[in-house]
Amino acid sequence: MSANQALIAYTLRLADNALILAQRMVELVAAEPELEEELANANFALDFIGQARMFYTYAGELEGQGRSEDDFAFMRDEREFGNLLLLEQPNGHFGDALVRQFLFEAFYLHLLEALMRCSDQRLCEIAARAIKEVKYHFRHSSHWLVRLGDGTELSHNRAQTSLDDAWRYTGEMFTADEIDTAMQENFDGPDLASIHELWRRDIATVVVEATLQLPDDQWMASGGKQGRHSEHLGFLLAEMQYLQRSFPGATW
Amino acid sequence: MVAAEVKREQVFEWLANVPDPEIPVLSILDLGIVRDVDVSAGVTVTLTPTYSGCPATEVIESTVLMALRQHGVVDVAIKRVLSPPWTTDWITADGREKLRRYGIAPPSKEKPVACPQCESLDTECVSEFGSTACKAAWRCRECLEPFEYFKCL
Numbered sequence: 001m002s003a004n005q006a007l008i009a010y011t012l013r014l015a016d017n018a019l020i021l022a023q024r025m026v027e028l029v030a031a032e033p034e035l036e037e038e039l040a041n042a043n044f045a046l047d048f049i050g051q052a053r054m055f056y057t058y059a060g061e062l063e064g065q066g067r068s069e070d071d072f073a074f075m076r077d078e079r080e081f082g083n084l085l086l087l088e089q090p091n092g093h094f095g096d097a098l099v100r101q102f103l104f105e106a107f108y109l110h111l112l113e114a115l116m117r118c119s120d121q122r123l124c125e126i127a128a129r130a131i132k133e134v135k136y137h138f139r140h141s142s143h144w145l146v147r148l149g150d151g152t153e154l155s156h157n158r159a160q161t162s163l164d165d166a167w168r169y170t171g172e173m174f175t176a177d178e179i180d181t182a183m184q185e186n187f188d189g190p191d192l193a194s195i196h197e198l199w200r201r202d203i204a205t206v207v208v209e210a211t212l213q214l215p216d217d218q219w220m221a222s223g224g225k226q227g228r229h230s231e232h233l234g235f236l237l238a239e240m241q242y243l244q245r246s247f248p249g250a251t252w
Numbered sequence: 253m254v255a256a257e258v259k260r261e262q263v264f265e266w267l268a269n270v271p272d273p274e275i276p277v278l279s280i281l282d283l284g285i286v287r288d289v290d291v292s293a294g295v296t297v298t299l300t301p302t303y304s305g306c307p308a309t310e311v312i313e314s315t316v317l318m319a320l321r322q323h324g325v326v327d328v329a330i331k332r333v334l335s336p337p338w339t340t341d342w343i344t345a346d347g348r349e350k351l352r353r354y355g356i357a358p359p360s361k362e363k364p365v366a367c368p369q370c371e372s373l374d375t376e377c378v379s380e381f382g383s384t385a386c387k388a389a390w391r392c393r394e395c396l397e398p399f400e401y402f403k404c405l
Contacts, residue, residue, distance in 0.1 A: 036379040036380070039379065039381035046305035047305045049305045124335070125337075128335060129337040130304055133303065140380070
C-alpha cells in the first residue's frame with residue numbers, strides 16, 4: 001500500500017466515524033428527554049456531519065477519481081465503511097447513547113490533537129477546526145455522565161451497565177493496523193498507544209467523579225476499521241442511503 | 253465590467269452589505285469570516301466557515317456570488333479556507349455593538365454576561381444550547397427578559 005493510499009483510507013475512516021455517529025444522533029432528533037438536550041444533540045450531530053463532509057471531500061481529492069462526499073456517504077456498501085464498531089451500535093436508552101458519546105469523544109479529542117501535529121497540512125487544518133467543537137461535546141457528555149452516575153440509584157446502575165456494555169467496543173480504537181502504522185510512519189500521524197493512556201486518564205477522572213467503576217479489561221470486539229461490522233451497520237445504511245440508491249443523483 | 257476595473261476596496265464595500273443568513277443584522281465582514289479579497293485575476297473572495305457543520309456556509313457563498321454578479325462582476329471565485337480556524341474574537345467591535353442592539357449578548361471572555369436589554373450583570377444561563385450552534389439561552393434576573401448569548405469559540 002502506497003503512502004497516498006494509506007492516507008485516503010485513513011481519511012475515510014475519520015469521515016466514516018463522524019458520519020455514522022452523526023446518523024445515530026440524527027435518529028434521536030425529536031426524541032430527546034428535554035428541550036436543552038434536543039438542541040444540544042442536533043447541534044452536535046451537525047458538527048459531526050460538517051466534519052465528515054470535510055474529510056470525505058479531502059479523500060475524494062486525494063483519490064482523484066472524481067468521487068464526491070455524497071458518493072462516499074451514499075454509494076458505498078457496509079464492508080467499505082471503516083468506522084468504529086462503537087459508533088454504529090443502536091442508541092438504546094439515554095444513558096447508552098451518552099456513554100457512547102463520552103467514550104468516543106474522549107478518544108477523538110486526543111486523536112484530533114495528534115492530527116494537528118501530523119505532516120499532512122489539510123488534516124491538520126480540519127483537525128484544528130474540529131477540535132474546538134469536540135472539546136465542547138466532551139465537556140457536555142462528561143457533565144451528563146456525572147449527573148447520571150452520581151444521581152439516583154436507578155440512574156447510577158443504568159449508567160454503570162451502559163459503561164460495562166460499551167467497554168468491549170473501545171479496544172479497537174487503540175489497536176493499530178497497517179493503515180494506522182502507515183499514517184504514523186509516513187505522516188507523523190497519531191500514536192495510538194500514547195492516546196490510549198491519555199484516554200484512560202481522562203475517562204477515569206470523570207468516571208470516578210460520577211461514582212462509577214471503570215470496567216475491567218475483557219474480550220474486545222474488533223473489525224470495524226477493516227470493514228467487518230456488527231449486524232447493525234447494514235440497517236443504518238439501508239435507511240441513510242435509501243434515497244440516493246433509489247433516485248441516484250437526486251437533489252432538492 | 254472587466255476584472256481589472258474592480259478595486260479591492262470596492263469589493264469590500266459590496267461585501268459589507270452581504271448579511272449573515274442566521275443573524276442578518278451582521279454582515280459577513282462584521283462576523284470576520286472574509287479572510288481575503290484578491291482582484292488580480294477576476295475576483296477571488298476567501299471565506300472561512302464558522303462551525304464545521306454550519307448550514308449557512310453554502311448560503312453565504314452563493315449570496316457573495318450573487319452580490320458581486322449584481323455589480324457586474326462575472327469572474328468570481330470563492331475560496332474556502334479552514335486555517336486558522338474562525339474564532340469569535342474576529343467579530344468586529346462594530347459587529348459586537350450591532351449584536352447587542354439586536355438583543356444578542358456578544359461573546360465575552362469575562363463573565364458574567366451583560367443583559368443586552370438593561371445592561372445588568374445579574375444574568376444566568378438557562379440552556380447552553382440555543383436556536384443555533386453558536387448561541388446559548390440566557391435570562392436577566394434584573395429585567396427578567398430572556399436573551400440569547402453568542403458563545404465564545
